[in-house]
Amino acid sequence: MALVRVISSDGAAFLVSQRLAKRSGKLKTEIETFRKSSDNSEAQPEIRIVTIRAEILRLVLQWLQQHQNDPVLPANQNEQDGRGDAEMGQSQWDRDFLAPMDLGIVMELILAANHLEVKGLLDITCKLVESKITGRTVDEIRTAFKLKSDFKGNEEEQTRLENRWCVEN
Amino acid sequence: MDLEINDFPNEILCKILSLLSTEEKFRAREVCKRWREQVDTNVLFHIQLSDSTYNEVRQRFQMRRVASLQIASLYSHSNIPIENLNSLRRLELVNDIGEEAFKDLFTRAAFLKRLKLNVLVESSWEEPNPNFPGNTYFPALSNIKHLSIEVMRCEADLATSLGACSVLIDHNMHNVQSLTIKLSTGTLVILQGLDYFRLAASKANLRKFIFTRNPSLKMKPNSDVFLKDALPISPTLSTALRKLRLTHVKADVMKIHEKAWEVLLSEQKHMKTLQLYSDSSCSQGISLSAVLPVIRKSWASLHTIALEIDINRSQSGGLDMDIFADLKSLRYLNIKSWSNKNVEFSQSTTVANTIPNVPKIYNCDAIITTTLRKLSIIGFKLTDVDFSNVMSKIGKLDMGKMEVTRNKMPSSARRNSGSWVRETGMNKGIKVGSHYYYLPFPRSWESSHAPNLESMLTLITI
Numbered sequence A: 001m002a003l004v005r006v007i008s009s010d011g012a013a014f015l016v017s018q019r020l021a022k023r024s025g026k027l028k029t030e031i032e033t034f035r036k037s038s039d040n041s042e043a044q045p046e047i048r049i050v051t052i053r054a055e056i057l058r059l060v061l062q063w064l065q066q067h068q069n070d071p072v073l074p075a076n077q078n079e080q081d082g083r084g085d086a087e088m089g090q091s092q093w094d095r096d097f098l099a100p101m102d103l104g105i106v107m108e109l110i111l112a113a114n115h116l117e118v119k120g121l122l123d124i125t126c127k128l129v130e131s132k133i134t135g136r137t138v139d140e141i142r143t144a145f146k147l148k149s150d151f152k153g154n155e156e157e158q159t160r161l162e163n164r165w166c167v168e169n
Numbered sequence B: 001m002d003l004e005i006n007d008f009p010n011e012i013l014c015k016i017l018s019l020l021s022t023e024e025k026f027r028a029r030e031v032c033k034r035w036r037e038q039v040d041t042n043v044l045f046h047i048q049l050s051d052s053t054y055n056e057v058r059q060r061f062q063m064r065r066v067a068s069l070q071i072a073s074l075y076s077h078s079n080i081p082i083e084n085l086n087s088l089r090r091l092e093l094v095n096d097i098g099e100e101a102f103k104d105l106f107t108r109a110a111f112l113k114r115l116k117l118n119v120l121v122e123s124s125w126e127e128p129n130p131n132f133p134g135n136t137y138f139p140a141l142s143n144i145k146h147l148s149i150e151v152m153r154c155e156a157d158l159a160t161s162l163g164a165c166s167v168l169i170d171h172n173m174h175n176v177q178s179l180t181i182k183l184s185t186g187t188l189v190i191l192q193g194l195d196y197f198r199l200a201a202s203k204a205n206l207r208k209f210i211f212t213r214n215p216s217l218k219m220k221p222n223s224d225v226f227l228k229d230a231l232p233i234s235p236t237l238s239t240a241l242r243k244l245r246l247t248h249v250k251a252d253v254m255k256i257h258e259k260a261w262e263v264l265l266s267e268q269k270h271m272k273t274l275q276l277y278s279d280s281s282c283s284q285g286i287s288l289s290a291v292l293p294v295i296r297k298s299w300a301s302l303h304t305i306a307l308e309i310d311i312n313r314s315q316s317g318g319l320d321m322d323i324f325a326d327l328k329s330l331r332y333l334n335i336k337s338w339s340n341k342n343v344e345f346s347q348s349t350t351v352a353n354t355i356p357n358v359p360k361i362y363n364c365d366a367i368i369t370t371t372l373r374k375l376s377i378i379g380f381k382l383t384d385v386d387f388s389n390v391m392s393k394i395g396k397l398d399m400g401k402m403e404v405t406r407n408k409m410p411s412s413a414r415r416n417s418g419s420w421v422r423e424t425g426m427n428k429g430i431k432v433g434s435h436y437y438y439l440p441f442p443r444s445w446e447s448s449h450a451p452n453l454e455s456m457l458t459l460i461t462i
Helices: A025-036 A054-064 A084-088 A094-097 A103-116 A119-133 A138-144 A155-168 B010-018 B022-028 B033-041 B054-061 B099-108 B139-143 B164-170 B188-203 B219-226 B250-257 B258-267 B288-298 B383-396 B411-424 B443-447
Strands: A004-006 A013-017 A047-048 B044-049 B064-071 B091-092 B114-121 B146-153 B178-183 B208-213 B243-249 B272-279 B304-309 B318-320 B332-336 B360-362 B374-382 B403-406 B430-432 B435-438 B456-461
Touching: A004 A025, A004 B456, A013 A054, A025 A047, A025 A103, A054 A094, A054 A103, A054 A119, A094 A119, A103 A119, A103 B010, A119 A138, A119 B010, A138 B022, B010 B033, B022 B033, B022 B044, B044 B054, B099 B139, B288 B304
Parallel strands: A004 A047, B044 B064, B064 B091, B091 B114, B114 B146, B146 B178, B178 B208, B208 B243, B243 B272, B272 B304, B304 B332, B318 B360, B332 B374, B360 B374, B374 B456, B403 B456
Antiparallel strands: A004 A013, B430 B435
């Protein structure tokens, strides 16, 4: 079984099968680039991911391993057809996987999934963040995400009025 | 590193906000400037448009990015009240929308990928609705990759006729890769109309073809002519086909089209998934001999097979699984014995021998290879010898998940599995119907989640 060494930003190395790694669009490209530039076809590729730390990389690889037999989703980044993603059901495993994570980890995972082009993981993590917004008032959303209103003067009131105007008409 | 939501690039923030419901999206506008800007410019909306919501849609969504649009029945406005339809990917037309609106929609929605049409069969289908500009050329429609058509019956005068719709497909949609046709009506009218679908099915790029019928649709006995001449198979069906799924296949239809069927299937070099289900309302199911030559001949690429076959029509009266042994890349195999509705396999029947004509199955172990992920065999009689062969062979694979059921275990098998349970110290049963069975496999299988095999075996045998 051909392996690949994936190294996190803080230097931890993960040895995974290339078959598994290729389920990430980014790693797939990297492996192929390595193949082309290397004379020795048996050489083991080594890929450094400078933006992702070990803890997060481990989670991504864990998720990939669990989902390695899923059909590959078309990784067309430009196709912004949000609804299809939203309809995708989450498995019990995914729920258990995400349950213990705090919001900070989930958000790091989103960036990692985006960077590594792992569409399925990106979908479920985004869905999780979305669920933290749904059903909350504006103030509650701000508290949950530590956001501050940056509206000036009566801008906020105006935005609210715009919305009300839309709703009432 | 403490990450905050506004550290996300627009692309991700937008993806998250796009998942919200419409009301929530408007609320999110009030959170901060950046969110407001995103909702106003990039976030995608999913909208239902009808006469009653026309004004609301015009006011709230005119300037927004709409990703999916459903237009309800009897839409009478002459335009679509959204400024820019370039972000529209998914469209569902519940009914005819009138010529002007139709033209407006298809001229502007240049990047439409998925289209769902609910085609309504009128009694006067032969005369296409003159208002339906089906034979106009709309360049935008050539981008459509996924087309889904549900054929229904409707009494209304405003129905999009089947014929016109087919003309539209034929004139415009040249790049359809996936075609799904679902019938929700059993009228005979449909017979001729399906000729058009044969045209549609001949699209050169077609990769996925699914033809199915609403399962809740009850067919009257005298509607047996239904689909008699209309198995939507044409010798010119795309040879790029990857997936073919036909439900309610009538054996006699297959016979009529035997030549076409053979030509069609033997041309397929890339086929990966084949799913054929017999129609239980006829007196015969698909015979294995109709399908077999093709499976044997050229389908090295096949990895998923689901067949509902009528074994009693073959001479041996049984199914030798050895025939599948040559399929080197087989991953999912689902074999179901076809049963006429008059001879239901009843779970309440406790004595297998009282069920007439239960076909036998042989050499099940022949297909258990390392590539196999899922095996499901339903409605066959499995001998004790075969059963233990299968079990011992599976024992050598690392399976993640397994389910073995016997509706009625022969006493010897029950005894064997009982001792197996004792040997391995495992005592876990599963319930099927009113029966309770042991899973006769070692405990180690349950705990081992091998990296490469997430397999599942279903043997519901009698």
